[in-house]
Amino acid sequence: MAPLGRIPEATVARLPLYLRGLDAFPVGVTATVSSDELADLAGVNAAKVRKDLSHLGTYGTRGVGYDAAFLRFQISQALGVANVWPVVVCGMGNLGRALANHTGFTDRGFPVVAATDSDPDKIGTVVDGVPVHAPGELGDIVRRLGVAIGVISTPAEAAQGTADALVAAGVTSIMSFAPTVLSAPDEVEIRSVDLATELQILGFHLHRDRIAGDS
Amino acid sequence: MAPLGRIPEATVARLPLYLRGLDAFPVGVTATVSSDELADLAGVNAAKVRKDLSHLGTYGTRGVGYDAAFLRFQISQALGVANVWPVVVCGMGNLGRALANHTGFTDRGFPVVAATDSDPDKIGTVVDGVPVHAPGELGDIVRRLGVAIGVISTPAEAAQGTADALVAAGVTSIMSFAPTVLSAPDEVEIRSVDLATELQILGFHLHRDRIAGDS
């Protein structure tokens, strides 16, 4: 309805899934997709799809469904997918290298334009097309290359310092893989992904199922 | 109160954070920690800490706080951290290799005992101490090594097939990095981490802030 009244966070988190689901429809071909189909493609239920999309506007046709191409355009619009946001990867360990080389980033408008690492042997080299700089140059890099997003894949001890440097350089969006809590001003958006934590959550359920089975 | 009345999902997701926060306290030393301190260490607020811990039991002392060592023990207990859950990594691309080599996994009771990949050049090799097998051997591997958790880091196209193979072999816990929806029986717990999606969510906020600044 309201073309852009505040979109709930939970909805924002699902829009990329819908966009991904719509990839199943070839471009240029006129096709309609129902909330039911889209729900399957995104792995959620149909009611949620409809409510989510209603936050963007009324783009569906009752009795028919949504025009796939048009819907894709609208979601892209809302997410700002047309923009390209350059990324810097801080910490070129195993994970950092994998991220710097991750094609899924560049493909979706998040090119990794530079990296930093504290290892003197790595500084000055180019890994998979990504130049590695010293951590002290972070501010320079951000300004020079217009970096919008910082990815932190350093050891936990170095994470807060890296975050501070990113913030000081004007970066307001950070994705962190370091297993630690980061503090930053409110206007900085931090998404923290701790892989070990994820496994521990799986472990909890395994553990409980085992106990339940013991009875 | 009830030592183990059903623990809310949101609480379960935070328990690993508390455990991580408690690492700040040296083992063997008697120390108390207040909900306020723990809240800082875990990056949440004090009220949440208290309510979360109250689901495990009443382990705190009013006027004092929680005994750090005892609390760590209790949370470990609840999470089943004492268990060791062997992990198999499916798909040894950039990300898979990084995960197989990730020390944070083994350290926390999730040793990567094997990997699979469809590339004939990789099959039979040992990468960072992890033997790489053919995807067809997955069932064997799971049974032989007692694998409890499967990590899917294959391309999206291969993800569902891999998940099916894991499920067929009896694995009930899956962490997937493939940008696609996986279907599996209800009793299988799937945690999906899509890195590009995470970046798109950050991108949304950047996009909106930019629009807001335009006015």
Place this chain on the structure above:
DNA sequence: AGCCTCTTGTGAACTGATGCACAAGGTGTC
């Protein structure tokens, strides 16, 4: 045209999680 079928959009109930505020219950001091 009228009717039947289909799917959207949304009000409303419900569920789960969050945050407040405070009584309950400890510790240490005088």
Place this chain on the structure above:
DNA sequence: GACACCTTGTGCATCAGTTCACAAGAGGCT
């Protein structure tokens, strides 16, 4: 022993998100 001071544990209000259920509207068939 009484009092002052802490911090927990929790009842309650609030909020966000989910799900249901159905009226409104669009297309197609006879």
